[in-house]
Amino acid sequence: MLASSRIVTPEDRSGVRVLTLDNPPVNSFGNAQSSELVAELEAAAADPSVRAIVITGRNGFFSGGADINEFQRPPGPGAKNVRDVIAAIEKSDKTFVAAIDGPALGGGCEVILACDYRIATPRSRIGLPEILLGLLPGGGGTQRLPRLLAKRNPMNNGLAGIQIALDMMLKGSFKDAKQAKAIGILDEVVEGDLIERAVALALERAGTKLRVSSLSITIPPPMVAMAHGMVPPEDKGGFAAHKLIDAVVAAADYDFAHGLAQERRLFVELLSGPQSQSAVHLFFAERESAKIPGLDEHAKPKEIASAAVVGAGTMGTGIAMVFANAGIPVKIIEVNAEQIARGSKHVGDTYDAQVKKGRLTPDKAKARVESITFVDDYAKLGDVDVAVEAVFESMAVKKEVFGALDKALKPGALLASNTSTLDIDEIASATSRPEDVVGLHFFAPANVMQLLEVVRGKRSSDTSIATAMALAKKLKKKGVLSGNAFGFIGNSMVMAYAREAYFLAEEGATPWQIDEAIKDFGFPMGPFAMADLSGIDVGYKISLEAPKLPYRTSEIGTRMYEAGRLGQKTGKGFFLYPDGARKPTRDPEVEKIVEAESARLGIARRAISDEEIVERCMYALINQGAKLLGDGIALRPGDIDIVYIFGYGFPWYRGGPMWWADTVGVEKIYDRVSAWHRELGAQWEPAPLLAEVAKTGGSFAPRPVAAAAG
Numbered sequence: 001m002l003a004s005s006r007i008v009t010p011e012d013r014s015g016v017r018v019l020t021l022d023n024p025p026v027n028s029f030g031n032a033q034s035s036e037l038v039a040e041l042e043a044a045a046a047d048p049s050v051r052a053i054v055i056t057g058r059n060g061f062f063s064g065g066a067d068i069n070e071f072q073r074p075p076g077p078g079a080k081n082v083r084d085v086i087a088a089i090e091k092s093d094k095t096f097v098a099a100i101d102g103p104a105l106g107g108g109c110e111v112i113l114a115c116d117y118r119i120a121t122p123r124s125r126i127g128l129p130e131i132l133l134g135l136l137p138g139g140g141g142t143q144r145l146p147r148l149l150a151k152r153n154p155m156n157n158g159l160a161g162i163q164i165a166l167d168m169m170l171k172g173s174f175k176d177a178k179q180a181k182a183i184g185i186l187d188e189v190v191e192g193d194l195i196e197r198a199v200a201l202a203l204e205r206a207g208t209k210l211r212v213s214s215l216s217i218t219i220p221p222p223m224v225a226m227a228h229g230m231v232p233p234e235d236k237g238g239f240a241a242h243k244l245i246d247a248v249v250a251a252a253d254y255d256f257a258h259g260l261a262q263e264r265r266l267f268v269e270l271l272s273g274p275q276s277q278s279a280v281h282l283f284f285a286e287r288e289s290a291k292i293p294g295l296d297e298h299a300k301p302k303e304i305a306s307a308a309v310v311g312a313g314t315m316g317t318g319i320a321m322v323f324a325n326a327g328i329p330v331k332i333i334e335v336n337a338e339q340i341a342r343g344s345k346h347v348g349d350t351y352d353a354q355v356k357k358g359r360l361t362p363d364k365a366k367a368r369v370e371s372i373t374f375v376d377d378y379a380k381l382g383d384v385d386v387a388v389e390a391v392f393e394s395m396a397v398k399k400e401v402f403g404a405l406d407k408a409l410k411p412g413a414l415l416a417s418n419t420s421t422l423d424i425d426e427i428a429s430a431t432s433r434p435e436d437v438v439g440l441h442f443f444a445p446a447n448v449m450q451l452l453e454v455v456r457g458k459r460s461s462d463t464s465i466a467t468a469m470a471l472a473k474k475l476k477k478k479g480v481l482s483g484n485a486f487g488f489i490g491n492s493m494v495m496a497y498a499r500e501a502y503f504l505a506e507e508g509a510t511p512w513q514i515d516e517a518i519k520d521f522g523f524p525m526g527p528f529a530m531a532d533l534s535g536i537d538v539g540y541k542i543s544l545e546a547p548k549l550p551y552r553t554s555e556i557g558t559r560m561y562e563a564g565r566l567g568q569k570t571g572k573g574f575f576l577y578p579d580g581a582r583k584p585t586r587d588p589e590v591e592k593i594v595e596a597e598s599a600r601l602g603i604a605r606r607a608i609s610d611e612e613i614v615e616r617c618m619y620a621l622i623n624q625g626a627k628l629l630g631d632g633i634a635l636r637p638g639d640i641d642i643v644y645i646f647g648y649g650f651p652w653y654r655g656g657p658m659w660w661a662d663t664v665g666v667e668k669i670y671d672r673v674s675a676w677h678r679e680l681g682a683q684w685e686p687a688p689l690l691a692e693v694a695k696t697g698g699s700f701a702p703r704p705v706a707a708a709a710g
Contacts, residue, residue: 026064052202065106127174134276138267152184278655285638299462301470312343318446502554522651532567626687670694
């Protein structure tokens with residue numbers, strides 16, 4: 001094999017064999033790299049001139065871990081994986097030094113834990129994030145990390161170290177080099193030449209073995225019970241967490257070999273389970289959402305080095321903080337002095353709270369506050385690269401703002417609206433450059449929520465779309481492209497969902513029962529608490545701009561608006577929020593309002609099961625999602641799943657509405673939707689795509705053929 005094509009490059013230095021991983025972009029331990037590395041490890045072990053072995057990585061990575069793509073297909077005959085690499089290290093009598101530059105995550109972390117010594121550059125990161133894929137570490141991580149940290153943190157008979165290990169694995173978090181050294185994962189943090197120091201250390205310690213597998217730990221039952229009690233129930237997204245705890249307990253209950261076997265058994269159980277399949281689906285869906293088919297290959301994103309936000313309300317200041325957090329200076333244009341004062345206070349209070357919680361240093365918080373400036377004249381925005389409008393949800397107001405931005409901003413600047421529902425093409429018509437206009441729909445609170453809907457108008461240029469998608473990544477948001485339809489992807493679907501919640505209330509369920517049923521399904525809040533959070537007045541005013549529908553809509557929201565019950569902001573909406581509380585309290589007065597509306601409509605109220613509540617709300621989401629896919633508003637089922645997981649709180653362990661539809665059975669859903677169409681009216685007309693998928697026995701999302709058992 002030519003040296004240039006090698007994935008693992010060997011080099012001898014004074015009796016030390018340096019093995020360098022070179023598998024861009026993250027040196028993943030796929031079958032090819034693992035096979036090469038096992039062969040090199042076996043060759044080094046058999047070579048009497050080799051006294052010690054250093055393992056390192058190129059490309060600014062030690063290793064990002066196993067190749068997740070290979071989880072989705074069975075391994076070929078004789079295929080090697082990261083467990084074979086670790087077994088070869090464990091079997092060898094040589095001394096091993098892991099020289100870490102950049103991330104050592106997942107299987108990469110498990111490889112360094114198998115080595116005798118671990119040194120790293122200051123920019124390195126160490127972690128076992130498998131829980132984020134609904135898995136547990138499957139290469140000995142649950143066996144080695146607790147043992148190592150119990151040894152290096154001996155307080156309370158090593159329980160302090162075991163707790164650190166559990167926290168790391170259960171959160172899927174990483175430690176930077178300084179932190180990893182402090183807790184004992186790393187032996188040294190190297191400021192100079194990493195490989196030079198690794199070779200010197202290997203020669204100093206040649207002939208010594210400090211294998212973590214030789215250590216033993218004890219975990220008392222109360223600690224185990226407490227750990228299980230602190231993670232969600234198995235059927236609420238906690239399945240992998242409970243199995244991970246079981247694997248760590250196996251490290252105490254069994255010798256190392258049997259502990260590994262227990263870990264492997266639990267890993268395989270999770271790998272083929274629905275929660276992991278959902279998490280892996282979301283992993284790939286997020287990657288795919290960044291790819292926009294049909295874009296001109298020459299359409300390169302423009303550099304965004306400065307920004308403006310129009311409006312200093314809660315949403316505007318939240319968006320400004322998103323830019324500041326990404327290191328992009330931002331101007332907020334606002335003419336109302338009182339609103340400027342409120343906005344400035346909101347920014348300062350938010351960053352002060354992050355400092356108090358230890359999430360930001362005072363210096364970083366100060367720098368971010370100072371990167372946000374308030375101006376009162378559009379003429380002061382002439383140098384910015386992007387402007388985001390975040391004003392009142394009124395077409396007339398937005399067109400006025402865009403007319404002003406068109407005159408003020410330099411040629412080529414991106415003009416974006418944060419509208420949650422309105423027509424991007426009509427907004428763009430107020431400018432002389434509709435090709436530069438897109439939607440950037442942030443979700444409230446903008447500086448917290450991860451989703452960003454990028455909305456493409458009819459005349460949005462490919463360069464503008466490429467720029468907007470690249471900006472989403474720079475802002476650390478999960479960008480999903482939507483076509484231009486009322487409500488785009490997210491709110492178009494949530495309107496169908498809310499429609500059924502209101503109709504169910506008219507028919508006999510209480511808002512409290514509906515919310516509790518939806519929460520039991522896995523959402524953090526139900527549709528009525530969500531309306532209270534966003535503001536019942538906001539929903540009411542959006543309804544005034546909505547296109548006419550061929551069926552009746554509920555007026556319960558209108559009754560609440562007329563009663564001045566606007567949600568959390570007024571202390572009462574569908575629920576009560578006494579003394580500024582965030583937790584909703586049931587209110588019999590609301591149930592009287594709902595019952596009166598039922599009587600006005602001549603609806604005889606009936607008992608409604610939680611099952612019907614969930615089916616009608618979820619199937620409404622799915623049917624509307626299928627319409628959006630069929631109309632090309634959403635590009636892929638996975639895009640819808642990303643929108644609903646990260647924008648609306650759909651339970652991740654169900655994979656998103658379109659993925660979940662496949663698990664329920666599209667044919668079953670179509671049959672129910674068709675029946676409701678006959679019984680309940682035009683709002684339940686089945687989407688053509690739903691009918692097509694059901695009748696062909698297909699699914700919305702491709703399913704893995706088989707998980708690699710390795």
